[in-house]
Amino acid sequence: MLFNHDVVIVGAGGAGLMAALYAKEGGADVAVVSKLHPLRSHTGAAQGGIGAALANEEEDHWMWHAFDTIKGSDYIGDQDAILIMCQDAPRTIIELEHYGVPFSRNKQGLISQRRFGGHTRNYGESAVRRACHAADRTGHAILHTLYDQCTRKGVRFYDEFQVLDLLQTPDGTVNGVVAYEILSGDLHTFHAKHVCFATGGYGRAFQTTSNAHAGTGDGLALTLRAGIPLEDMEFVQFHPTGLYRLGILITEGARGEGGILRNNSGERFMERYAPTVKDLAPRDLISQAIYKEIREGRGINGEPYVYLDMTHVGADILEKKLPEITTFSRTYLGVDPVTQPIPIAPTCHYAMGGIPTDYNGQVEKGQRGDFVQGFYAAGECACVSIHGANRLGTNSLTDLVVFGRRVGMHMAERLRTEGRTKEPLIADPEKRTREMLDGILARQDGENVATVRADLQDSMMKGVSVFRTDETLTEALSDLKTLRARARATTVRDKGKRFNTDLLDAVELQHMVEYAEAIAAGALRRTESRGAHSRDDYPSRDDAAWLKHTLYWSNGEGEYRFADKPVTMKTDEFPQFKPKERKY
Amino acid sequence: MQLNVKVKRFNPEKDSAPYWQDYTVNADPMDTALYLLLKIKWFQDGTLTFRKSCAHGICGSDAMQINGENKLACSILVKDIAKNDGDLVAFEPLPGSPVVKDLVIDQTRFFDKYRAVMPWLINGSPAPEKERLQSAADQEIIEDATKCILCGACTHACPSTWADPNYLGPAALLKAYRYTFDTRDEGASDRLRVVDSGEGLWKCYTIFNCVQACPKEIDITRWLSALKRRAVLEKVG
Amino acid sequence: MALTYSSNTKSHAQGWLLHRITGTFLVFLLLTHFWIQHFDATTRSVVEQVVVKTENAEGQAVTPMPTYSENAENAVNTRRKSDPRFGPVGAPVTPYDVTMLRLADPVYAVLWKTFNLFFLLFALHHGFYGLNNVLSDYIRRPMVRAVVTKLVWIVAGLLFIIGAYSVITAGLNMQPPTL
Ligand SMILES: Cc1cc2nc3c(=O)[nH]c(=O)nc-3n(C[C@H](O)[C@H](O)[C@H](O)COP(=O)(O)OP(=O)(O)OC[C@H]3O[C@@H](n4cnc5c(N)ncnc54)[C@H](O)[C@@H]3O)c2cc1C
Ligand code: HEM
Ligand code: FES
Secondary structure (H helix, E strand, O other): OOOEEEEEEEEHHHHHHHHHHHHHHOOOOEEEEEEEOOOHHHHHHHHOOEOOOOOOOOOOOOOOOOOOOHHOOOOOHHHHHHHHHHHHHHHHHHHHHHOOOOEEEOHHHHHHHEEEEEEEOOOOOEEEEEEOOOOHHHHHHHHHHHHHHHHHHHEEEEEOOEEEEEEEOOOOOEEEEEEEOOOOOEEEEEEEEEEOOOOOOOOOHOOEOOOOOOOHHHHHHHHHHOOEEOOOOOOOOEEEEEEEEOOOOOOOOHOOOOEEEEEEEOOOOOOHOOOOOOOHHEEEHHHHHHHHHHHHHOOOHHHOOEEEOOOOHHHHHHHHHHHHHHHHHHHHHOOOOOOOOOOEEEEEEEEOEEEEEEOEEEEEOOOOOEEEEEEEOOOOHEOOOOOOOOOOOHHHHHHHHHHHHHHHHHHHHHHHHHOOOOOOOOOOOOOOHHHHHHHHHEEEEEEEHHHHHHHHHHHHHHHHEEEHHHHHHHHHHHHHHHHHHHOEEEOOOOOOOOOOOHHHHHHHHHHHHHHHHHHHHHHHOOOOOOOOEEOOOOOOOOHHHHHHEEEEEOOOOOOOEEEEOOOOOOOOOHHOOOOOOOOO | EEEEEEEOOOOOOOOOEHHHHHEEOOOOOOOOOHHOOOOHHHOOOOOOOOOOOOOOOOOOEOOOOOOEEEHHHHOOOOHHOOOOOHHHHHHHHOOOOEEEOOOOEEHHHHHHHHHOOOOOOOOOOOOOOOOOOOOOOHHHHHHHHHHHHOOOHHHHHHHHHOOOOOOHHHHHHHHHHHHHHHOOOOHHHHHHHHHHHOOOHHHHHOHHHHHHHHHOOOOHHHHHHHHHEEEEEEEOO | HHHHHOOOOOOOOHHHHHHHHHHHHHHHHHHHHHOOOOOOOOOOOOOHHHOOOOOOOOOOOEEOOOOOHHHHHHHHHHHHHHHHHOOOOOOOOOHHHHHHHHHOHEEEEHHHHHHHHHHHEEEEEHHHHHHHHHHHHHHOOOHHHHHHHHHHHHHHHHHHHHHHHHHHHHHOOOOOOOO
């Protein structure tokens, strides 16, 4: 079937819903196409908070927030976009509050704020309370409220429609998508003036991850296939505190409330790595510290994990302010954080890189200002770039809502000024997708999808996770060559049309190979250590050579090329943003 | 340990009626029930179909009946449903909605009911510059209800819903409570008009099945009772 | 779509509240009723032996009569002396006798009749409202449901008329006791 809308938003997490809401309010006819029901999106899993310099608890300024974000990014976040985000954040949070987000409150009845890693007062002096939160269900509260509001405003939802192709005119203007209706197995074409990708993260390419099963980076793979580059893919955040073995996240808010990391001798080892902020250092530093402790034999009982000790924090705070994580560790590990330390290890958490956009979410083909017409991206799948080499906790939700909002308004504004006439579709737009699906269904013998996926996750974990060397990365890249071939030759058992998730698993596996290669290749190319990208063979940051973004193109057959993109600096106006050694 | 897993299967594309299928699965007591299903899907039978996403009880995808009780598969461990080798673990779709395929139910009606209660903050007065004030104590009134993940375990455990599929059901009514009792909301009278109807609140006979089923341990019946009092006061008081 | 669930917006709050109120009153009304009718040795009209099957010496099932306190027997026999319609003095005392005795005093008669009318009204409202709930759970066609609800309340109304008639007229033709 053919569906016509002014705006088609792919993905219904925080970014997608925010864009939908503001585009709708701006008068656009908006459709949200999502492979999951919107409320199942992984934004709901965000626990700890959303950063904004509201100064509800103590003095705070958006400039301090910008400084922390820039420093956190290890100086390759684009400073113009960061300034916009930090300045826009307070009013956006206030708007969310007006929409009904049930934030926790402080004594004055204002939104309650708490400390979070890397957020400081007065340019790094000491930790500041900046993370607005709804207990430890912040993302959940925002996601549900946004869905409620979109429902109210009459946004059209296509739930459980998985987008499998991006449609372009011969000159590259994006004018629609092809989506597979999971319930019926039918393909549909969505014809639109503007398409916005908000497809979220890709953590499922790694064995241990805090991401949902749906986090398979579909949007990134589809973008690459359309000949559009991905930016800074080598920067993958490993969150220091995932439940050991499971990867389920224990929010940084736990350390914000006083949690302490300890090694096998009970030592508070972060005192050695970050003497000022200790356990509230940014994630890249802590994850690397934990790996060092483990490598040097100070893991608990020699196993690859350490302890997060909350026992001194008290049952009251745990039950009131961190109820979710208290339940998680009780349920999944049988460990009661009130009396026992929680076994934790780093878990693949967040994609700093993604689809390159400007600060209005317009996708760029290469250099700045060279836009792919009709195409926007927002949220974790986009790279604005705010987070550079390492994202600060609470800054993703801020990114989603600030840039989701800007994208929505920008699309609506352009519809008003440029009219709603759409570029004509190519002939038989569903052909490519239909052939791809039929090909998978027709294959009778081939490998099992899950086996290939497990091998991919294993390769990525071994070669491309917290510590990387020339050797591990080269090996991962060569694994990926075979994995690409294997992923294309899998067979599925379910041959039916109705709710065929077996088939979709096979499609997603092919996506995973595409962006996994972008990560590994980018990491091999970047011969320095910066933020979350840490090379044993190039242990220091090299601003002379590498203070720049990576752009990556692929032909989908294992041939790829790179280009550099300069980092936007505002250091003339704001000398405090000049790159310095990153110490906490 | 080795478990005997039974799944109620049904694919309307080709089956005339649901049937039970048996699988043998090797499991660790600390595995989640969801992992049992994933192991079957990944390595034994790709046709087995169920919803899942977050895998830690926050997205609400995988509410289903496990050994006869409504649960989130990802939030219950094998050790809580099976003790010994050869024990039986039975998976069925949530009861009371049409089955799309295997453990996947059609949630259209469930979300229609959600939409019916005007699940959004209604406040016509001009928004202040800063946030609308709300004391921590006032926030506490709705705190428990805001935990809801709309997984449907409650509504599909409610005998009133089973008897009358048009009954709004605990999930939608809890949402109505969440907004009606939000001190920032001014839409109580409109929302109450919906929940005060014949298919609304009054079909809650305080059976407490919803409370028992809720994976987030929300005191649903308590909040519905508060909503009933409010509706009565609106009419009588 | 959403309309299906909100179109029927007639308020049901009052009915529900009345159901709680009548239920609450029923606790007291029922207690009093049970005490007077079944437990108090002076006034009971039915006793527990009625529901327990008993046999006489020949093995036939019998329905035993309640036994009354000496006070009650004396009162009935006194009554019989002045009003032969109550049967011969010394004959076994029946539930009818004690009930009529209670209604003989005009003040008590008014009180008991008021009590019984309320009891009747509350029990009928409570029971039939509950019955309606049960029926409406299973009848989903709005038309049928509306018709059945009407029918149920008509039956309840009829029962109330019959009940009220018997409560009001009971013992009206009795002479006041001449003690
Ligand atoms: C456990 C956890 C805790 C976190 N805590 C915090 C925190 O405290 N603070 C913070 O700032 N950040 C936090 N983050 C990060 C943050 O939550 C995520 O980065 C963010 O929610 C991503 O939002 P999104 O809207 O981009 O994507 P998501 O919410 O992941 O949504 C993606 C959407 O895209 C859809 N989709 C994907 N592929 C397709 C396709 N092919 N077709 C159609 N639809 C598709 C999905 O259905 C979904 O609706 C956390 C992340 C995790 C995993
Ligand atoms: C001690 C006195 C009584 C009390 C306190 C009482 C209380 C209640 C309450 C609170 C309910 C509603 C349950 C709910 O909707 O949540 C109810 C239902 C009901 N009651 Fe009573 N009741 C009493 C006596 C009676 C009597 C004497 C009858 C019979 C005439 C009766 C018949 C019913 C029926 C039929 C229902 C509906 C049952 C259902 O909805 O499934 N009740 N009662
Ligand atoms: S998979 Fe998300 S709740 Fe279970």
